[in-house]
Amino acid sequence: MTDLEYQDRAEALLRAIELNCDRINEDTDADIDNQRVGGMITLTFANRSQIVINLQKPLQEVWMAARAGGFHYKHDGRAWQDTKGNGEFFENLSRYASEQSGQALRFSS
Known part of the structure; x- marks a missing residue:
């Protein structure tokens, strides 16, 4: 992957996180403060x-x-995968955010 491709994909990932936080804050009482x-x-x-x-x-x-x-x-050409084979980024973010917030939260690309 070229540096430009990386930058585009990485920026899309960060933007998706921000949008997911906005949606979660509107739809739940999770109250996630996201600062970029x-x-x-x-x-x-x-x-x-x-x-x-x-x-x-x-x-x-x-x-x-x-x-x-x-x-x-x-x-990997399709999604952000854990380098040790432990799953996809947004699935893991959903799991860790749910654990830390105490309620089921769903992040997606």
Whole structure:
């Protein structure tokens, strides 16, 4: 993947996260505060726990830090997949956000 392709896909991922947070905040009482600074988004939940997603441009990866741990994702041509084979980014974000918020939340691309 070229650097431009990475940047386009990574930007689409960050924008999807922002849109999902807006939808979740409208449809539920999860109250996710999402703050974006450049290539990093911090999701803060009502219990003050956080999930941080940031771009790693030199590696063409997206990193996510949650209570469950730290995870690295690479785009496989279809989706962002965990580099250790532990699933797709949005499925994992949904699981970790649900765990940290205490309610079922669904993120999608």
